[in-house]
Amino acid sequence: MTRLIIAPHADDEVLGCGGLLAKYPDECVVAVCSVPSHIRREEAANARRVLGYREMHWLELEQGYGGRSLVTAFDDLLDKHQPDEVYLPYPDLHQDHIAVYEAGMRSARASMKADHWYARSVFVYHVAAYSLELTPTGLKFNTFEDISGWPVSAKALALDAYRSETSPPPSPSNGHALTTQAHALGSTHRLDAAEQYAAVRIIR
Template identity: 25%
Template structure:
C-alpha cells in the first residue's frame, strides 16, 4: 500500500481555502514526500463576518498563497469571485461540474490526476453542492472518452458529523504520524480563520481529530476518508 501514492498526481477540490488543509493536509504531505504532484482547485474565497470573524479578503488571499507555498503545492486556482462565498448553492450544478471537469485550469480533463479528494457533504451548503458536482465530474467513462481517476475519496473536516443522519463513515485511513506537524503548520498560515478550541478550525481540534482517527486504526494520528472508488 505504500506504493499507492508514489509519483502520483493528487487533485484536492476545496469549496474554500483552508478546507484542503483541514481535510487533506496529511495526504498532501504524503503525496509530496512520495515524489508526487499536488493541485488544489478552490471554488471561491470570500469574507464571512460570522462567529467572530474579522478579516479582509486581501489578507485571506495572502494567507492562502502563503499556505500553498509552504505545502509546496504545484498549482492552485480560485475559480469564482467572493460574491459566491457561502452561495455556491445558487449556481447551476452544471456550472460547478464544468469548472471541475473542464473549465478550470486544474480541471480533470486538463491535468488528469490519479487521485481526487472531494469534500464530504456536511451541513454547509457550499460543501454539499461541491461534493455533488465533483462526484458527477468523476463519473466513470471509458478512458478514450474522458480521463479516469483511479482513486476518488471524500475527506473529513471538523463539522462533518453535523450532517445527515447517514454521517461520515470512514473506510480509508492514512497514517499521518509523520505529517501531523506539517498539517498544523500549514493551517497556521490561515490566521484569520483560526479560532479557540473547541472550535474545529484550531490546532488543538485538528490534533484531537487526528488522534481520534488514529485510535480507530491503532496509530498515533490519522486522516480518515470515505472511498468512492479505488482501481488497482
Template identity: 30%
Template sequence: MVIAPHPDDEVLGCGGVMARHVAAGDKVHVLVVTTGHADHFSAEEVGIVKNECRQAHALLGVAKTIHLDFPAPLLDTLPGCRLASAVREVIRQIRPTMIYFPFEDDLHSDHRAVFLATMVASRPLDDSAVAVLLNYETRSETDWAPPKNGSVFIPQKYVDIEAHLDIKLEAMQCYRSQLKEYPHPRSLHGLKALAEFRGSTVRMKAAEAFSVIRELAF
C-alpha cells in the first residue's frame, strides 16, 4: 500500500515501484489522505486533480484507491489521533504487507503529519501488523527540506525501475495540473534525472530509493 498526503505524491515517490509490483502480480492499493480545502482550492481544481488521479492509477494498474478527504494543506490543524485512527482503519481493511509513505522531515507539514500518523497506525499491536515500512522521497518536498538535527533522507533500499520508468513518467503526465517545467524538480526531466542519479549510485540505469523504517522477518 502507498500512502500519499496529496494526489501525485504516490507517483513522484514510488510510481516506478508501483508499476513493478503490479507487473509482478501484486495488488497495489493507494491511500490518498487529503483533498484541497475550499479556502485554498476551487471545486473545479479539486475535481480536476481527482480525475487526474483516477487516470494515473488506471494507467499504473492500482487495485483500489481510497480517499480520506482530510483538508489540504491543513493536516497540522487536526488532532493527530483522528488522522492516525483513519489510517489505522484502512490498514485493518487492506492488511498490506508493505507500506510506502513520505519521509518524516519533508518540507510540507501535511507530509510530516502523514508520516507520524502512519507510524502510529502501523504499530505492531495485533495480527494486522505491517511487515515492511519504507519512506519514499518526494521531489520539491524531501529535497527542499532543511537538515534538522541531522535528519536528512538517507537511501538504504534501491529498487531497479529501468523497465518501469516510462510508465512512471506517463502516470505523472496524467497529473497535468501538477507538472512543472524543467528545471523545477516536479518536471518530467527532474523525475527522470533523480531516477537516473539514484540508479547510477548502485550501478542501475534507473532506480527509486527508500529509507527503511521497519522490516520484519517472520
C-alpha cells in the first residue's frame, strides 16, 4: 500500500492527514507544492520526524501555480510512486487549495494513455483552518479514519512543530485545537478521535 498526500503548503499535510500519517507511516509519501522558506523547511522536517512517514517531496512551485503545468507535475509524481490512494485538499477559499484539488483530480483521471498511473482510490481531506467554499462541490465527508491514541497525539505535536504558523486558541492552527476537533468528531462515530475525508473514488 502506498498513500500519496498532496499538500499545497507545508502544514496542510498535518492539518488534514496528520493522524493518517502517524498511523500508517511506512505507507505514506507527502508532496508539498509551494516553495518553502528556510524556517518552514526545518519545521516540516521536525513535523515529519514526529509523524515518522517515509518520504517528503518539495515540488517548489512558484506562487500562483496552476493549470496544465501543475497537472503534469502531479502526473509525474503519480508515475513515480504509483500510489494506491491519493489525498487532495478540499477546495475551500484558499486559491492554492483550489488549484491543487483541481489539478489533482485531473491527474487522477482514467487516461487514454496506457502508461498513465491510475490510482484506485482518491480522497479529499479537510483543512480545519478554512470552513467555506466559493463553489459548491457536492463533496461529502463520508469516510472517517480512527486516529485514537498515538496518531491524534502525534498530529497535535506535528502541528506545533510549525512554530511560525501556529496561533494560540481559539485559532484552529495549534495542536490543542486539532486534538479537540478530532475528539469531537470521533465521539460522533463512537471513536476516541477521528479524521474525516470525502471519498471521490474507491476501488477494492
